[in-house]
Amino acid sequence: MAHDIGHHESNTAKIWRVFYILSIITIVEVAFGIWKPEFMNATFISMKWLNWFFIILTLVKAYYITWSFMHMEGETKGLRRAVVWTGIFLISYLIFILLTEGDYIYEVFKAGHKSWDF
Amino acid sequence: METTVANTGTEGETWGGGNQPLKVSYGKMMMWFFILSDALTFSGFLAAYGFSRFKFIDSWPIADEVFNHFPFLHGVDAPMYYVALMTFILIFSSVTMVLAVDAGHQMKQKKVILYMFLTIIGGAIFVGSQAWEWKNFIKGEYGAIETKGGQILQFVKADGHRVALKDIAIINTHKDRAQHERKNGLWYEDEGTLPTYTIDEIRAGFAKHTDLLVRTQILNEKGEKTILSREESLRRLNTDAIGIVEGANLKHNEYGTPLFANFFFFITGFHGFHVFSGVVINIIIFFNVIIGTYERRKNYEMVEKVGLYWHFVDLVWVFVFTFFYLV
Numbered sequence: 001m002a003h004d005i006g007h008h009e010s011n012t013a014k015i016w017r018v019f020y021i022l023s024i025i026t027i028v029e030v031a032f033g034i035w036k037p038e039f040m041n042a043t044f045i046s047m048k049w050l051n052w053f054f055i056i057l058t059l060v061k062a063y064y065i066t067w068s069f070m071h072m073e074g075e076t077k078g079l080r081r082a083v084v085w086t087g088i089f090l091i092s093y094l095i096f097i098l099l100t101e102g103d104y105i106y107e108v109f110k111a112g113h114k115s116w117d118f
Numbered sequence: 119m120e121t122t123v124a125n126t127g128t129e130g131e132t133w134g135g136g137n138q139p140l141k142v143s144y145g146k147m148m149m150w151f152f153i154l155s156d157a158l159t160f161s162g163f164l165a166a167y168g169f170s171r172f173k174f175i176d177s178w179p180i181a182d183e184v185f186n187h188f189p190f191l192h193g194v195d196a197p198m199y200y201v202a203l204m205t206f207i208l209i210f211s212s213v214t215m216v217l218a219v220d221a222g223h224q225m226k227q228k229k230v231i232l233y234m235f236l237t238i239i240g241g242a243i244f245v246g247s248q249a250w251e252w253k254n255f256i257k258g259e260y261g262a263i264e265t266k267g268g269q270i271l272q273f274v275k276a277d278g279h280r281v282a283l284k285d286i287a288i289i290n291t292h293k294d295r296a297q298h299e300r301k302n303g304l305w306y307e308d309e310g311t312l313p314t315y316t317i318d319e320i321r322a323g324f325a326k327h328t329d330l331l332v333r334t335q336i337l338n339e340k341g342e343k344t345i346l347s348r349e350e351s352l353r354r355l356n357t358d359a360i361g362i363v364e365g366a367n368l369k370h371n372e373y374g375t376p377l378f379a380n381f382f383f384f385i386t387g388f389h390g391f392h393v394f395s396g397v398v399i400n401i402i403i404f405f406n407v408i409i410g411t412y413e414r415r416k417n418y419e420m421v422e423k424v425g426l427y428w429h430f431v432d433l434v435w436v437f438v439f440t441f442f443y444l445v
Binding site for chain 1: 139140141142147150151153154157158161162165166168169170171172173174175176182197198199202205206209210212213215216217219220224341422425426429430432433436437439440443444445
């Protein structure tokens with residue numbers, strides 16, 4: 001890209017820093033996955049705290065990959081929003097309807113108290 | 119083009135296309151929108167996986183019990199270590215990719231070549247590892263029994279340790295059940311591979327080994343699979359069981375609900391296909407770098423574009439790792 005040829009400074013130090021962050025997060029995830037601490041077994045919105053913890057760490061990793069490796073932080077606000085907001089909105093919606101529906105079918109199979117109207 | 123488009127005299131003006139609000143080249147912008155649409159495809163798959171998992175929330179297979187192999191450590195229970203290693207390999211190949219992009223910005227051809235090469239190697243190792251994971255998954259380890267209703271019954275000792283079919287079965291040497299092949303009987307009709315043991319051999323062995331119990335798929339409140347009493351085990355085995363399952367395919371698998379295997383094959387397969395095509399595209403760009411295409415072009419934006427794709431593949435893996443192996 002035209003304006004990229006202009007600057008020649010190297011981002012190597014920053015790249016390695018992000019690599020360490022991603023590695024540490026992965027190690028923490030694996031450690032918790034093996035340890036499975038008791039106190040994280042309590043549920044919050046029909047999921048264990050441990051699972052929420054994993055999902056939040058995953059989103060942190062996704063943020064670093066997108067912002068730093070894919071250089072999203074350097075793009076214009078317009079492109080950033082066009083990609084990120086669209087994705088987050090549609091994916092959240094999709095997850096919400098599918099998981100709600102899955103839970104509903106589980107209840108129907110289990111108890112049969114709900115009517116079969118799916 | 120110049121013959122078909124009339125000049126309006128507004129070239130370079132805002133309304134003449136002179137305004138580039140996103141300040142990014144066409145190719146890079148389209149790569150971003152491709153990635154967005156691909157991300158929606160993957161999230162569709164993962165959300166469908168979540169749907170099925172919520173539907174069978176109290177009987178879904180436990181990933182730690184399924185993916186517990188590590189190369190050269192036979193029989194050692196090593197949950198997640200190998201996928202964690204695969205994750206590192208992919209993250210590291212992402213790092214070398216971004217280093218290649220960085221070197222490209224500084225027009226250092228030699229460095230771009232080195233880093234692209236390392237990226238390709240990392241991708242190849244990852245695809246190979248995934249193939250190995252598939253092999254273990256398809257082959258299975260212990261084997262199980264399938265019931266009339268399609269449920270999976272596994273065998274354990276009283277202390278909860280799994281027992282393989284081969285340690286249970288009492289082989290009946292007089293069996294006359296032959297596999298039906300295309301060349302005999304009805305023409306051009308054949309059947310799938312016969313299991314190593316018949317259900318009667320397993321029943322006989324189970325009756326003899328009085329310390330064995332049956333484990334169902336139902337998860338108890340501690341998140342462990344329910345183990346039946348000896349009487350209940352015998353009853354399930356003698357009345358409900360209809361067949362043997364060894365390993366996994368799209369219709370049956372010894373780990374639990376068939377959906378688990380279906381999603382595993384489909385999602386990791388689709389991701390593996392992305393890694394494979396990423397490696398192929400990287401190789402093409404790698405050779406372009408070597409022959410100096412981008413030196414002559416005086417910019418390495420093409421490396422940046424394949425870099426975006428490659429990082430996206432890594433991004434997807436981060437989510438697949440979480441939802442298949444951790445959660």
